[in-house]
Amino acid sequence: MKKRSRIVWKLSAVVIVIVTVVIILSGYVSNLIRAHYSLESARDVLKFNSESILHGIDKLMMSRNNAGVEELIIDISRGSGVYGDIRLMSHPSGTIVASRSGRSDRILKREDKPCAFCHDLDDPEHSSTEIRDEVLELPEGGRLLKVMAPILNEEKCKNAACHAHEDSPKILGLLETDYHLGNVDALIAGGNIDIAIAVLTALLLCTAALWVMFNYLLEKPIDSLIAGTKRIAKRDLDFRFRAERKDEFGLLEESFNDMTSRIQAHQSELRTAMEYLEGIVENSADIIITVNPEGRIQTFNTGAEQALGYRREEVIGKEIEILFVDPREREVAIAQLQSTDNVKNYETRFLTKSGKERNVLLTLSRLRDPQGNSIGTFGISKDITEEKRLIKQLVQSEKFAAIGQAVTGIQHAIKNMLNALKGGAYIVERGIAKNDRERLWEGWTMVEEGIARITGLSQNLLNYAKEWKPELxxxxxxxxxxxxxxxxxxxxxxxxxxxxxxxxxxxxxxxxxxxxxxxxxxxxxxxxxxxxxxxxxxxxxxxxxxxxxxxxxxxxxxxxxxxxxxxxxxxxxxxxxxxxxxxxxxxxxxxxxxxxxxxxxxxxxxxxxxxxxxxxxxxxxxxxxxxxxxxxxxxx
Missing domain, CATH: 3.30.565.10 (Histidine kinase-like ATPase, C-terminal domain)
Known part of the structure; x- marks a missing residue:
């Protein structure tokens, strides 16, 4: 039998795959949203921190404490893993005034990152006054948030002695602060692990729940249906499903029960009809024999046993020709079946076991399967041996009766004619006695007519008995x-x-x-x-x-x-x-x-x-x- 995979497993696998994909996509989307909002929060905090540093520098610069500015930058970043480099740059000269590593002689060019940060904008004059940031991927791994805070040339700066000239720029400098995002990335990574654990847990719980649900709702009812249908297939038509469920499986079980009841009823009807037909064939006084396409006897009823003297065990499997006095007579009947499927009242002779001949009237029909292929012949033969004997006796009796009737008719006709002759002879005798010629002639005429009638009767008898052969x-x-x-x-x-x-x-x-x-x-x-x-x-x-x-x-x-x-x-x-x-x-x-x-x-x-x-x-x-x-x- 062909091995088949269980539909419950297929369905469970499909549902588990769908649930797994949904949970993973949900976790992935949730993680993206969480990472986005975590980064945005970090940006807001670090921007605020840059503004705080900028306010501290502003106070020190207003008090012309330049050394304090450097110390502030060094103090802020010392011992902190969050800060990267903090640089204070002059604008527009591009000189690095202060940084964690101290003052630098390097002059920044326009294409350098801090300068290009504003000068690459479509409207640098307007946009450069805003605090801007950018997340950078580090070569060694990790991410860095670079915050650029402009130091504006405000009124209090313009009135100071060091900046009291008319061509002073709008922006006096930039505060570039680098923040390491390792903590934020660690937080996001921790969230990924949590989500993975949650996805795995949800997957296991869903798998268990689906297994329990499918096992109860599908597998057990399907197993019950399979077991029941196998019993029905093994012809256990007394089997019935309980049909206690209120769902489609219960309806299916009811349908199977109804179908089984109908099959059982039809089988009972067919069995009764078959037994009835077999009883007719078996108890029929006629000789009923079926023959396969090879010409060998397949069935032999009681009527055939009684008429021919064979027991069915003696002839089943034997060639049908053993029952014919002249096997060629069967060949003639079979030849007639070439143009039709039945031959009616074909007179032939069967040979009994004791060697006696039986005259039969054979009706031969061709048997066909539902596809129309010939599967043998079915013959019903009526033993007419006794009937032929009785008919022969009857014919003999009728011949004797006909002879008796003919003799009676002839005797009656001759009697009438003789009476006429007697009458004529009497008149002739009286005419002679009285010498009456007229009466003599009358009597002789009657005698001649009587002779003519007898002659005619004789001729008719000869004609009637004659074997006529018309000359056409x-x-x-x-x-x-x-x-x-x-x-x-x-x-x-x-x-x-x-x-x-x-x-x-x-x-x-x-x-x-x-x-x-x-x-x-x-x-x-x-x-x-x-x-x-x-x-x-x-x-x-x-x-x-x-x-x-x-x-x-x-x-x-x-x-x-x-x-x-x-x-x-x-x-x-x-x-x-x-x-x-x-x-x-x-x-x-x-x-x-x-x-x-x-x-x-x-x-x-x-x-x-x-x-x-x-x-x-x-x-x-x-x-x-x-x-x-x-x-x-x-x-x-």
């Missing part, structure tokens, strides 16, 4: 309908029914078997004529059958529509209309015509529908694909 070609449905109209128009007219064809001129050719379509349409038109013949019309009504052909807007489908205004049919009749051996023609119907028609239309990939209302008529619609039946279409 491009057919003009308009021409086909015109031929049907030409064939049946006279027969319809003889029965009082008008047949009309409504054909547009721009019909596209349709790919179909013209013989089969001709048979289907002819059967519907014949039924329409029969429906009109069976209806009692009102005086203003005329029996009519209309055959129309048209295409939809996309030119993909062509429709043949047969309309009649005959007797119509009830909803129950329409519902059973295409059922084999169902007939509305009583003893003359076989019940196979429309069933055969529907089969023909299905062979072409088309549909046939009917709309009908009793006593109002019926409309049959045959819809055929223009481009012929699809290869996937069966006989239906």
């Amino acid at each position: 070609e491009r057919v003009d449905l308009g021409e086909l309908v015109v031929k049907i109209n030409g064939v049946i128009k006279q027969t319809a007219s003889d029965r009082g029914v008008a047949v009309r064809a409504d054909i547009p001129s721009d019909l596209p050719p349709v790919r179909c078997d013209p013989k089969l379509i001709h048979m289907a349409v002819m059967d519907i038109v014949t039924n329409a004529i029969d429906a009109c013949a069976w209806k009692d019309y009102q005086p203003n009504e005329t029996p009519e059958v209309v055959i129309r052909v048209y295409v939809d807007g996309s030119n993909y489908h062509s429709t043949i529509e047969v309309y009649d205004n005959g007797c119509g049919m009830s909803g129950e009749v329409v519902k059973n209309l295409f059922t084999p051996f169902f007939s509305t023609k009583k003893q003359w119907g076989t019940g196979l015509g429309l069933a055969l028609t529907k089969r023909i239309i299905n062979l072409h990939g088309g549909t046939i529908t009917v709309e009908s209302k009793p006593d109002q008529g019926s409309t049959f619609r045959i819809v055929l694909p223009v481009h012929g039946p699809s290869e996937k279409k069966g006989e239906g």
Whole structure:
């Protein structure tokens, strides 16, 4: 784990540095101010001292005691460490009249310090009458305060005998006094030490106070937060902070407690949901298996164990292909996953531990991580072995039932036809017995019709049972309908029914078997004529059958529509209309015509529908694909 410095130490260091800088700057500024005022006080005192010496010299000079002036200068500076040199100079000659070392023959020049002190001023005549001072740094160390006090040519001096001439100057001389500032510097240095001690003491006290304050206000609460968050990070979600503090740390602890409670609640919900989902998967009767990207089994539920006979410990980590009768079937399913993330109801075969085959419907889905990367597959397989066996039995049963129904229908149809033949034979017999040719002819006609009906039934049975293979070609449905109209128009007219064809001129050719379509349409038109013949019309009504052909807007489908205004049919009749051996023609119907028609239309990939209302008529619609039946279409 990365080593980290404590924030309390960082914060303490920053605050201590700031406090230290503030205290040092404050001490430094205080010392500057103290040194300034100490020097100013020393200046005032020493200026006053120079004025006192000047007054003493003034008295001695007024009494013309020149020797006393020298003695005064020597006495004042003798045995004192404060005084440096004291010199009394004549002006303007520049002669040193008296000093601590006695009279000197040296003549001061204008550029010398005492002279330049006034002559370098902008207004020497005005400024030279003031007492002036200057602090000088000595080469050997220490400082010196040089005080220049002018001796003015006052009225009492002008009236004295020694100065009673008109050209006497304004300034008679200068008193130059040097004072050593060692005591002042020592006092300032002592103040610096005091300030340094005070700064150090304040720094230590501040450091201690800051350490105590930060330790109580920051370090302990932060340590408590760190310890608590580490426990939460270790999934100790039952941990809670005390949250007793009334500051921001208390608010932070409350936030952590609330966050932990929410996480705990969410984890509980997720755990419940996961257990619920795991229960669904585990207790499902379906075969549920997950496979990793390498094709090895990862999970194997109870349903898979029961269906395939393996214990999950036996197959987890093994290649999934061991469960397939033909491993290539899984490759086909996986290949389908390249373009989609799931394959639904893929029929395949699994191999049980005992070597038996199980038919299953497999729904295979791809598993992905949050970044969208494939992490395996999830398969749910439904065992349909028993269902297929039952369906096979059902199909066999339905075949037997269909055969029984067909036999019953045939027997019923033959019975009706035989009754008609018996009736005709009886009339023939009576006609022969009575030598009645008319009755003989009537009976023979009935026998011929019965023979024709039996022949038709036989042909319909052969057609219905026949394995049809349409011979497809491009057919003009308009021409086909015109031929049907030409064939049946006279027969319809003889029965009082008008047949009309409504054909547009721009019909596209349709790919179909013209013989089969001709048979289907002819059967519907014949039924329409029969429906009109069976209806009692009102005086203003005329029996009519209309055959129309048209295409939809996309030119993909062509429709043949047969309309009649005959007797119509009830909803129950329409519902059973295409059922084999169902007939509305009583003893003359076989019940196979429309069933055969529907089969023909299905062979072409088309549909046939009917709309009908009793006593109002019926409309049959045959819809055929223009481009012929699809290869996937069966006989239906």
